[in-house]
Amino acid sequence: DSVATVIDGKVVAKQIREEISVEISRMKEQIGTAPGLAVILVGARKDSQTYVRNKKKACEAVGITSFEINLPEDCTEEQVIKHIDTFNSDPSVHGILIQLPLPRHLNEEKILNAVTIEKDVDGFHPLNIGRLMMQGRKPLFVPCTPKGCMELLHRHKVQIKGKRAVVIGRSNIVGMPVALLLQEENATVSIVHSHTKNPEEITRQADIVISAAGVANLVRGNWIKSGAVVIDVGINPVDDSENARGYKLVGDVCYEEVCKKASAITPVPGGVGPMTIAMLLSNTLLSAKRFHKLSN
Amino acid sequence: DSVATVIDGKVVAKQIREEISVEISRMKEQIGTAPGLAVILVGARKDSQTYVRNKKKACEAVGITSFEINLPEDCTEEQVIKHIDTFNSDPSVHGILIQLPLPRHLNEEKILNAVTIEKDVDGFHPLNIGRLMMQGRKPLFVPCTPKGCMELLHRHKVQIKGKRAVVIGRSNIVGMPVALLLQEENATVSIVHSHTKNPEEITRQADIVISAAGVANLVRGNWIKSGAVVIDVGINPVDDSENARGYKLVGDVCYEEVCKKASAITPVPGGVGPMTIAMLLSNTLLSAKRFHKLSN
Numbered sequence: 070d071s072v073a074t075v076i077d078g079k080v081v082a083k084q085i086r087e088e089i090s091v092e093i094s095r096m097k098e099q100i101g102t103a104p105g106l107a108v109i110l111v112g113a114r115k116d117s118q119t120y121v122r123n124k125k126k127a128c129e130a131v132g133i134t135s136f137e138i139n140l141p142e143d144c145t146e147e148q149v150i151k152h153i154d155t156f157n158s159d160p161s162v163h164g165i166l167i168q169l170p171l172p173r174h175l176n177e178e179k180i181l182n183a184v185t186i187e188k189d190v191d192g193f194h195p196l197n198i199g200r201l202m203m204q205g206r207k208p209l210f211v212p213c214t215p216k217g218c219m220e221l222l223h224r225h226k227v228q229i230k231g232k233r234a235v236v237i238g239r240s241n242i243v244g245m246p247v248a249l250l251l252q253e254e255n256a257t258v259s260i261v262h263s264h265t266k267n268p269e270e271i272t273r274q275a276d277i278v279i280s281a282a283g284v285a286n287l288v289r290g291n292w293i294k295s296g297a298v299v300i301d302v303g304i305n306p307v308d309d310s311e312n313a314r315g316y317k318l319v320g321d322v323c324y325e326e327v328c329k330k331a332s333a334i335t336p337v338p339g340g341v342g343p344m345t346i347a348m349l350l351s352n353t354l355l356s357a358k359r360f361h362k363l364s365n
Numbered sequence: 366d367s368v369a370t371v372i373d374g375k376v377v378a379k380q381i382r383e384e385i386s387v388e389i390s391r392m393k394e395q396i397g398t399a400p401g402l403a404v405i406l407v408g409a410r411k412d413s414q415t416y417v418r419n420k421k422k423a424c425e426a427v428g429i430t431s432f433e434i435n436l437p438e439d440c441t442e443e444q445v446i447k448h449i450d451t452f453n454s455d456p457s458v459h460g461i462l463i464q465l466p467l468p469r470h471l472n473e474e475k476i477l478n479a480v481t482i483e484k485d486v487d488g489f490h491p492l493n494i495g496r497l498m499m500q501g502r503k504p505l506f507v508p509c510t511p512k513g514c515m516e517l518l519h520r521h522k523v524q525i526k527g528k529r530a531v532v533i534g535r536s537n538i539v540g541m542p543v544a545l546l547l548q549e550e551n552a553t554v555s556i557v558h559s560h561t562k563n564p565e566e567i568t569r570q571a572d573i574v575i576s577a578a579g580v581a582n583l584v585r586g587n588w589i590k591s592g593a594v595v596i597d598v599g600i601n602p603v604d605d606s607e608n609a610r611g612y613k614l615v616g617d618v619c620y621e622e623v624c625k626k627a628s629a630i631t632p633v634p635g636g637v638g639p640m641t642i643a644m645l646l647s648n649t650l651l652s653a654k655r656f657h658k659l660s661n
């Protein structure tokens with residue numbers, strides 16, 4: 070039995086962050102200003118606070134100025150949108166993130182749409198998604214997690230053109246956009262979802278499998294063609310008495326089984342996760358360069 | 366050998382046009398006004414003139430007021446956009462079509478984007494396509510040909526949920542949107558394109574095949590699983606000495622072979638073609654109802 074190469078997202082993400090850091094230093098020298106990222110957090114969810122803190126730290130490490138607004142759980146839609154408008158017109162802010170999920174009383178669609186598309190570094194605006202889908206149009210920003218998956222494939226020199234790819238999951242933020250990106254590079258793509266019958270049969274035909282279902286141990290060894298490349302986007306908490314917190318995080322892929330079939334595989338944690346945040350920094354830099362009309 | 370049921374687009378389209386006609390009569394009684402569709406034609410291509418004339422006739426037959434602007438081949442972008450703006454703000458116009466292709470010196474993207482999304486009855490605006498793609502969002506208009514394909518499946522009571530579907534072709538106006546519509550109804554969709562290796566193998570797994578490649582006789586009998594439903598969108602001219610014009614129009618599907626394998630099939634002509642124009646009328650009516658805030 071051969072064992073799959075581990076696609077180490079931490080290592081690739083670190084390399085990307087270093088590249089970004091170098092570019093930002095150069096930018097500061099050239100025009101005396103750094104990219105800026107604003108994050109709006111509503112309420113006090115522990116996990117959201119952790120995500121926001123991590124984004125802030127990652128920004129600071131590469132030289133991106135970070136702005137943070139914390140609004141109380143019971144704030145109004147108008148208040149959130151007022152802050153978005155302020156950031157929309159602030160020339161030192163090049164990316165605006167609304168930390169999700171929002172409290173239930175707020176209209177997520179309306180709030181996300183308030184972010185100007187030029188600063189929507191998450192790439193979630195429907196106009197951006199439309200452009201992502203259309204041949205001959207380019208999105209302003211490629212959504213971060215899908216972009217991170219593609220970057221892992223590229224940096225590991227995985228051939229995409231002409232290959233069969235299966236994406237498990239079809240969400241707006243991961244499954245659908247990553248399927249479009251694979252297709253844009255001329256893979257033949259099938260999308261598996263919760264109504265798919267015999268998902269293992271279809272998945273077994275794939276040279277590239279990207280799983281974003283949010284179901285622990287969904288993808289078993291017998292789902293995988295020998296030699297396939299497997300990208301595991303899932304982050305799923307499962308009980309673990311040996312862990313101080315009582316749980317650990319695992320992917321969608323049954324790693325022990327699949328690593329014996331695949332030629333390459335991303336671990337969880339340490340695979341796609343670190344790439345998502347690196348791509349957020351990359352999109353923010355891109356936005357700042359576009360704003361200042363600097364060449365790529 | 367059993368022979369496939371013919372899915373007769375002419376009959377279904379006629380039925381839909383009658384339904385639309387009844388609705389429009391009722392609308393005129395209720396509010397004293399009819400839906401309006403404006404078509405802008407630039408230049409004097411024979412085929413485009415025929416398409417525009419057919420659309421006009423179809424409008425008149427159901428009671429839609431049609432408006433037509435013919436601009437010379439050498440007109441400027443600004444002139445075209447000026448006419449679009451006039452229609453955008455005209456309350457008697459509920460749909461605006463730009464007949465494609467435009468002369469090369471005009472920027473198609475810019476001109477199409479000038480049509481207000483509320484009157485983009487073709488459904489080609491990127492914001493509309495984005496909404497079509499996203500779960501939890503609804504497009505204002507479903508593009509006509511894809512909508513026509515789905516309508517044929519629906520009126521023939523073809524089960525979609527849980528079925529395997531293959532779409533051949535991935536254009537902005539047919540392949541991609543029809544794939545999204547199938548997926549929205551919970552089919553498991555694979556998209557085949559010109560870089561796909563062994564397209565026949567993938568297609569043979571499908572319960573529903575929609576071909577929009579523009580290649581005569583591409584889909585052979587051995588591409589089709591026994592009992593599959595086949596929708597042929599292709600319209601391809603092939604030489605035909607018996608025909609007065611010297612050519613005839615055929616689909617992508619090798620009809621004689623496939624009709625022996627499929628359980629149902631659309632002919633060309635008389636399949637998807639008549640549905641496209643019926644869906645254009647349907648979108649125009651929808652737009653007028655939305656404008657006048659009439660219920661569906």
Ligand SMILES: NC(=O)C1=CN([C@@H]2O[C@H](COP(=O)(O)OP(=O)(O)OC[C@H]3O[C@@H](n4cnc5c(N)ncnc54)[C@H](OP(=O)(O)O)[C@@H]3O)[C@@H](O)[C@H]2O)C=CC1
Pocket residue numbers: 214237238239240241242243244261262263264265268281282283284287302303304305341342343345
């Ligand atoms: N690494 C990272 O940085 C990120 C990781 N994630 C993780 O990725 C996973 C997916 O996230 P997200 O896309 O937001 O999740 P969603 O819940 O929005 O979407 C899950 C998708 O998976 C499909 N699905 C669910 N169960 C099955 C099943 N048994 N078989 C096949 N398909 C199934 C669903 O199908 P249907 O549409 O039919 O319901 C749905 O399309 C989660 O674990 C999330 O934590 C997410 C974002 C970033």
Ligand SMILES: NC(=O)C1=CN([C@@H]2O[C@H](COP(=O)(O)OP(=O)(O)OC[C@H]3O[C@@H](n4cnc5c(N)ncnc54)[C@H](OP(=O)(O)O)[C@@H]3O)[C@@H](O)[C@H]2O)C=CC1
Pocket residue numbers: 510533534535536537538539540557558559560561564577578579580583598599600601637638639641
């Ligand atoms: N019935 C109706 O009302 C309508 C009919 N049509 C007809 O439908 C057909 C498609 O139209 P449209 O979508 O605009 O065409 P496009 O030329 O824009 O797209 C054709 C698609 O088919 C793919 N393709 C081409 N050759 C092959 C092949 N050998 N194997 C697999 N895939 C292939 C192309 O792949 P790639 O992307 O890799 O190049 C492309 O995605 C045409 O015949 C057109 O006349 C169109 C609109 C309305």
